[in-house]
Amino acid sequence: MYHLYLVTSVGGRAGFGIATDYRERNKQYASHSGDIVKFSYIYGGLRTHAKAIERTIKTQFSDNIWIVDDWKTEWLKDGVTMQDLKAYVDQLLNERSFYRLKVIAEDYDFKQGLIDPN
Amino acid sequence: MTFKFNYEEVVRKPNPMVEINPLKRGKGRTVNLQDRVDKLNKNAAWKKTTKLWTAMNKTFDLTRFPQVSMEPLGALDIDEDIQRELDEKHCANRIANPAVFDPALLQPVICIKTSKGKFISIDAQHTVSTVAGLIDAGLVPGVTDWKEFKFPFMYIETNNLSYARKAFSILNGKGKKKQSQYQQLRNSVFVIRIDKDRSDEDDVKVEKLVAAAESHLCFPVEEDSTLLKHPGTFSNISTFKSLSINEIDTACGWHDKYFHYEGVHVSLFFIYRDLCREFGSAKIPLSGKLQEELAAMIQKLFGNLSQFQESVTEAHRRWHEKSYGYKGSWNDDAYACALVQLYQKFGGKEKVAPTLLDRFDNLIEFFDEDIMGLAD
Numbered sequence: 001m002y003h004l005y006l007v008t009s010v011g012g013r014a015g016f017g018i019a020t021d022y023r024e025r026n027k028q029y030a031s032h033s034g035d036i037v038k039f040s041y042i043y044g045g046l047r048t049h050a051k052a053i054e055r056t057i058k059t060q061f062s063d064n065i066w067i068v069d070d071w072k073t074e075w076l077k078d079g080v081t082m083q084d085l086k087a088y089v090d091q092l093l094n095e096r097s098f099y100r101l102k103v104i105a106e107d108y109d110f111k112q113g114l115i116d117p118n
Numbered sequence: 119m120t121f122k123f124n125y126e127e128v129v130r131k132p133n134p135m136v137e138i139n140p141l142k143r144g145k146g147r148t149v150n151l152q153d154r155v156d157k158l159n160k161n162a163a164w165k166k167t168t169k170l171w172t173a174m175n176k177t178f179d180l181t182r183f184p185q186v187s188m189e190p191l192g193a194l195d196i197d198e199d200i201q202r203e204l205d206e207k208h209c210a211n212r213i214a215n216p217a218v219f220d221p222a223l224l225q226p227v228i229c230i231k232t233s234k235g236k237f238i239s240i241d242a243q244h245t246v247s248t249v250a251g252l253i254d255a256g257l258v259p260g261v262t263d264w265k266e267f268k269f270p271f272m273y274i275e276t277n278n279l280s281y282a283r284k285a286f287s288i289l290n291g292k293g294k295k296k297q298s299q300y301q302q303l304r305n306s307v308f309v310i311r312i313d314k315d316r317s318d319e320d321d322v323k324v325e326k327l328v329a330a331a332e333s334h335l336c337f338p339v340e341e342d343s344t345l346l347k348h349p350g351t352f353s354n355i356s357t358f359k360s361l362s363i364n365e366i367d368t369a370c371g372w373h374d375k376y377f378h379y380e381g382v383h384v385s386l387f388f389i390y391r392d393l394c395r396e397f398g399s400a401k402i403p404l405s406g407k408l409q410e411e412l413a414a415m416i417q418k419l420f421g422n423l424s425q426f427q428e429s430v431t432e433a434h435r436r437w438h439e440k441s442y443g444y445k446g447s448w449n450d451d452a453y454a455c456a457l458v459q460l461y462q463k464f465g466g467k468e469k470v471a472p473t474l475l476d477r478f479d480n481l482i483e484f485f486d487e488d489i490m491g492l493a494d
Contacts, residue, residue, distance in 0.1 A: 002488075047488055048429055052421030059347050059381070070162065096379070098126040098417040 001117060002047035004054055004101065005039040005108075006085055013066065014040075014082040015075040018054045020047075026110040039108040040082050043089070044117045045101030053092060053099065060088070119465040122492070125414035128379045135337045135348045141307050141328060186226070186272050189237060191250055192265025194227060196239045197282065204247055213248040217317060224249070226270035230282050237271060240285045299355035300340040303328070323363075330363050334370035336382050350374070352382035361387055365394045368404070376413035383423035385430075385453050392454035396471035408468035412457060415464060419489050430456045433484040440484070452478050460485070464493055 003022045007015045010033050019025040022042055029037035043050065066075040076085065093099055104117045158164045171177070213219065228241040239246070246269060253264035261267050274281075297305075306324040309315050316322050328338060339345040341353045350373070352358065361369065369390030373382055397404045420426040431448055433456065438446035458474040459482045483490070 047486060048420045048425045051428065052425040055424060062344070062347055096126075096128055096421075099421060100418075 001044045002050045003104075004043040004045075004050040004089075006041045006082060006089065008038050008040045008082055009033070009075065010035045010037060013075045013078075014080060014085050016054065016057055016085065017074065018050050022105075022108070023110045023114055026108065030110065036109050036111070040106065041086055041089075041103055042105040042108055042115070043101045044104040045099070049099045049101050053089065053101065056092060057085075057088065061085075121411055121465040121467065123411070123414035123418045123464065125376060125410050126417060130378055133335050133349050133378070135345065135350055136335065138345070138348075139332065139337050140345075141304060141311075141332075141338065143311065182274060184228075184272050184274050185231075186270060188268040189271040190265060191246055191267050191269050193235075194229065194237045194239055194246060194271075196243050197279065199283075204243065209244050209248045209251065213244060214252065226272045228285070229271060229273045230278075230285075231273045231275045232277050233275070237273060238279075238282060240282050298340060299359075300338060300353065303338060303355050303359070324359065326363050327359060327361070327366050330367045331358070331370045334367070334374035335378065336370040336373060346381060348381070349379055350382060352384065352386075354384040354387070357384055357387045361391050362394075365390055368394055372409055372413070376410070376417075377422065380422050380424075383427060385423050385427045388450045388453045389423075389457060392451060392474065393458075393471075396454070396473045400471040400473065402469050402471055405468055408461075408466070408470070411466055411468065412461060415457075415461060415466075419460070419492065426457070427453070429485055429489065432486075433481060434478070436484040437478065437481045441479075449478075452481065456481050456485075463490075 003019050005017055005019065005022055005025070007017065007029065009015065017025070022039065026037065026039055043053075061076060061080070064076050064080045066073045066077040093101060105112075105115045108115070224245055225242055227237075227239055227246055229237045229239045231237050249258075249267070249269065250264035252258055253261050253267055258267075276282075303324055306318075306321040307328050309318065309321045310325040331338065335350045337345075337348075337351050338355055338358060339351045339353055343351070343353065345351050346353060358366070366387075369386050370382070372390065373380075373386055393404055416423060416426055420429055430452060434448060434452050435445070438444075455474050455478045458470045459478075461468075461470070462475070463482055
């Protein structure tokens with residue numbers, strides 16, 4: 001199983017990414033930020049579908065990427081909330097029902113270990 | 119084994135590109151230079167550059183500004199160490215082509231003027247050679263001696279040949295912003311659509327290709343354009359132009375029918391180029407059922423063609439290394455072969471061109487396990 005996660009930074013900024021091992025990825029966020037970082041939502045499913053959705057988000061949110069001194073980060077700019085991002089992903093999954101991806105965890109951090117996807 | 123997948127409809131939404139397609143018509147407006155200066159003054163890169171000029175105490179040296187004058191062609195020399203060999207066919211078939219030649223489109227010679235009064239050409243030797251040749255051939259009424267014929271020269275005064283060498287390099291590519299493939303395509307389209315000039319068969323063909331794509335809501339746009347977020351857009355112009363009108367019509371028709379909610383991935387053109395050509399050679403119809411089942415398979419296994427491309431590229435990398443023992447470069451022919459081979463693996467029964475089955479032997483076995491596991 002592969003994963004698409006929606007992450008909220010310590011400061012409240014929304015971001016997203018993909019990972020095979022979401023627990024390890026969450027640890028890396030904690031290590032870099034010096035604090036527990038929450039994956040607000042983790043979607044699990046087919047690797048290709050998770051990657052396709054991540055790419056679609058990148059394209060559709062291209063105007064909403066947080067840019068610092070000409071550097072494009074992997075976070076969304078001020079004013080674009082986690083609710084906006086979650087609503088967009090859910091809309092995609094509803095409209096494109098062939099995507100085999102579903103929410104397997106909410107408000108997750110690595111201390112919770114691995115989640116049973118069922 | 120029956121075919122595993124059914125295509126799932128996605129609700130069609132109005133495509134904003136229908137209204138904002140830049141090729142639909144020209145902007146129909148002219149701006150003055152102030153508009154461009156204003157744009158520069160708002161640009162971060164421009165601000166950085168002007169700051170750098172100040173920091174370096176650099177100023178615009180007016181004494182280096184080029185001069186322009188009308189000079190006799192006989193005054194011009196061509197340094198063969200600076201300019202390329204004359205391409206006689208270029209002069210004959212492109213510049214002097216009687217169907218398109220127009221003196222109004224000639225560019226001035228760019229050259230240096232030495233302290234001895236010699237002009238040495240940096241750019242436009244083909245233009246001036248053509249003009250001199252036409253005079254020599256008696257094709258310029260009232261002019262008999264090309265050496266006396268006055269032509270616009272743009273030059274700076276210097277004896278430094280290294281300047282000329284650098285300038286030639288800049289004028290012929292290095293440092294010059296070249297026309298992009300999209301800009302060239304746009305020019306061809308506007309020559310037909312705005313200027314109503316159908317004299318150049320290349321322009322006519324390009325406009326027909328674009329019209330065929332547009333009829334299926336597919337739209338060429340500039341590389342890195344913000345329009346690429348809209349469905350049906352694509353920026354790989356050179357591959358697009360390599361297909362026939364029928365191939366573009368079929369490819370874009372398939373995209374619009376099944377993936378109207380996605381951008382056009384370049385693999386679409388490679389896939390349909392090969393499907394059309396190989397099925398055509400084998401006299402096998404590219405059936406509607408086959409095309410729908412291919413779309414269903416792409417949806418269910420990959421989501422879209424962009425992800426199919428990523429998966430097939432990785433499978434090809436593994437396949438090549440396993441088959442030949444070293445890393446090989448990607449081959450665009452693998453798109454259609456992999457697609458048709460996957461189709462049969464997942465129970466597809468429609469007749470396919472055999473030439474797409476016996477290449478890249480066992481390639482599909484190198485797709486990820488989570489993909490191939492769905493066949494069980």
